[in-house]
Amino acid sequence: MNRLLVCSPLRLEARAVRRGIGDDGDVRQTGYGPRKSAAQAAKLRPGSFGMLAIAGTGGGLSADLSPGDLVVAALVSGAGPAISCPSAPLLAGELRRAGLRARAGQIVTVDHLVHGAERARLAAAGALVADMESAQLLAAAADRPAIVVRAVSDTPQRPLLSPAGLAGGIAALRSLRLAAPALARWAAAAGPRRIVLAGPRSFCAGVERAIEIVERALDMHGAPVYVRKQIVHNSHVVASLERRGVIFVDELSEVPDGAVVVFSAHGVSPAVRDEAARRGLDTVDATCPLVSKVHVEARRFAADGYLVALIGHAGHEEVEGTLGEAPGSAVLVQNGADVASLRPDDPAKVAYLMQTTLSADEAGGIVGELLERFPAARGPGSDDICYATTNRQLAVRAVAAESDLVLVAGSANSSNSRRLVETAERAGQPAYLIDGPEDIELGWLAGVSTIGLTAGASAPPAVVHEIVAALRGLGPVEVSERVVTTENIRFGLPKEVRQ
Numbered sequence: 001m002n003r004l005l006v007c008s009p010l011r012l013e014a015r016a017v018r019r020g021i022g023d024d025g026d027v028r029q030t031g032y033g034p035r036k037s038a039a040q041a042a043k044l045r046p047g048s049f050g051m052l053a054i055a056g057t058g059g060g061l062s063a064d065l066s067p068g069d070l071v072v073a074a075l076v077s078g079a080g081p082a083i084s085c086p087s088a089p090l091l092a093g094e095l096r097r098a099g100l101r102a103r104a105g106q107i108v109t110v111d112h113l114v115h116g117a118e119r120a121r122l123a124a125a126g127a128l129v130a131d132m133e134s135a136q137l138l139a140a141a142a143d144r145p146a147i148v149v150r151a152v153s154d155t156p157q158r159p160l161l162s163p164a165g166l167a168g169g170i171a172a173l174r175s176l177r178l179a180a181p182a183l184a185r186w187a188a189a190a191g192p193r194r195i196v197l198a199g200p201r202s203f204c205a206g207v208e209r210a211i212e213i214v215e216r217a218l219d220m221h222g223a224p225v226y227v228r229k230q231i232v233h234n235s236h237v238v239a240s241l242e243r244r245g246v247i248f249v250d251e252l253s254e255v256p257d258g259a260v261v262v263f264s265a266h267g268v269s270p271a272v273r274d275e276a277a278r279r280g281l282d283t284v285d286a287t288c289p290l291v292s293k294v295h296v297e298a299r300r301f302a303a304d305g306y307l308v309a310l311i312g313h314a315g316h317e318e319v320e321g322t323l324g325e326a327p328g329s330a331v332l333v334q335n336g337a338d339v340a341s342l343r344p345d346d347p348a349k350v351a352y353l354m355q356t357t358l359s360a361d362e363a364g365g366i367v368g369e370l371l372e373r374f375p376a377a378r379g380p381g382s383d384d385i386c387y388a389t390t391n392r393q394l395a396v397r398a399v400a401a402e403s404d405l406v407l408v409a410g411s412a413n414s415s416n417s418r419r420l421v422e423t424a425e426r427a428g429q430p431a432y433l434i435d436g437p438e439d440i441e442l443g444w445l446a447g448v449s450t451i452g453l454t455a456g457a458s459a460p461p462a463v464v465h466e467i468v469a470a471l472r473g474l475g476p477v478e479v480s481e482r483v484v485t486t487e488n489i490r491f492g493l494p495k496e497v498r499q
């Protein structure tokens with residue numbers, strides 16, 4: 001039996017869910033309060049359903065909730081040991097993509113309506129919503145995938161027994177109806193599966209070094225420390241450093257005189273360094289040494305009179321920094337058309353360099369076209385595409401070969417993460433870039449038994465753990481790892497942050 005069973009305590013709640021879910025799930029009205037819920041849970045026969053969802057309304061505890069908001073339980077507390085629902089971020093993300101206001105968090109089950117100070121006390125303990133049934137009903141799930149979603153009917157500002165209470169109840173029932181199709185998609189995504197982790201994945205030596213530089217600058221100088229551009233292209237890293245007192249700016253003009261400013265791992269052009277020096281800013285350079293190596297090559301070729309074709313992507317900070325090392329001598333080349341439009345003064349004096357995070361296949365194609373037009377073109381002394389980019393691409397190709405679907409953890413502005421998606425797609429598998437589990441569309445998972453999972457060089461390892469944990473909420477997961485090589489590279493820190 002693989003059907004979804006939705007338990008809704010009240011008749012109006014069950015009706016709203018039934019209207020939204022149609023034939024994609026069985027909806028049962030289970031009755032109001034903990035006693036009836038426990039009795040209904042005891043009656044549910046093992047094997048009479050596949051997945052269990054509990055859907056109803058609830059009292060909002062947190063002051064930032066509004067009637068109609070949806071809370072998906074990551075944790076249900078209140079009656080016996082707390083029960084976790086690991087797939088909560090998946091459903092919360094799906095509901096947001098459906099245009100609903102939804103978040104994952106703690107739901108507390110109580111045995112009476114809560115008011116005033118008690119609401120505040122439960123909110124202070126971390127709960128977002130209170131209900132009177134979820135903990136008892138969840139017990140029926142045993143080891144089956146289970147989820148709880150509550151639509152907020154009342155809030156501390158708009159209590160149940162107030163003139164606004166009726167409108168809040170109507171908003172909650174409407175949200176329940178609109179949320180029901182996502183419950184069906186959640187159930188369709190459930191099932192046992194394998195996850196194959198790519199190795200290596202996640203942080204590279206340049207990213208670890210850049211983060212350590214900022215952390216040391218904070219320890220040495222105190223907050224705020226300014227960072228020009230994102231230190232690395234990852235939203236989790238940026239948010240975590242912001243919480244510690246880092247201020248990220250786009251330009252040095254936003255940095256006050258006398259402040260400490262860190263240059264990001266992607267590097268800066270000499271013009272930016274000159275501006276910082278002119279302003280007397282206290283700078284620390286977190287440019288990855290492998291990016292600095294490309295800068296040195298650009299300066300050397302330009303000094304020797306070469307036209308430097310920089311293979312890369314327009315607008316990327318690393319590209320801007322490298323072009324700035326050889327103004328007037330370096331041009332960006334993104335494709336074959338750019339190669340065809342090159343007009344060097346001396347066709348025998350063309351050199352090419354690369355952005356460090358390119359796809360090896362894509363860059364190789366452009367180099368081929370360059371050499372066809374300029375057979376004497378000179379390349380870098382050693383590969384510009386860095387070891388971390390290369391290793392992660394080899395690893396994702398290996399896992400793609402044994403997966404139905406590949407997930408790449410990384411932010412949308414992360415070049416190396418995006419190249420991992422392209423590499424997996426070239427290997428013939430659907431692949432998606434996700435910042436975290438909430439970005440996984442449930443429709444991707446239906447019918448998928450093996451997921452390849454990797455992370456870009458700027459994505460923290462913790463995100464991979466969160467993704468695996470969320471997928472475990474959809475059924476038993478067997479995790480294995482495909483390691484194509486191991487890495488033991490470390491870069492030294494700049495003298496400004498060495499103790």
Ligand code: SF4
Pocket residue numbers: 204205206207265288289290291356357386387388389416457
């Ligand atoms: S991806 Fe490569 S170039 Fe970029 S920071 Fe990491 S090691 Fe350095």
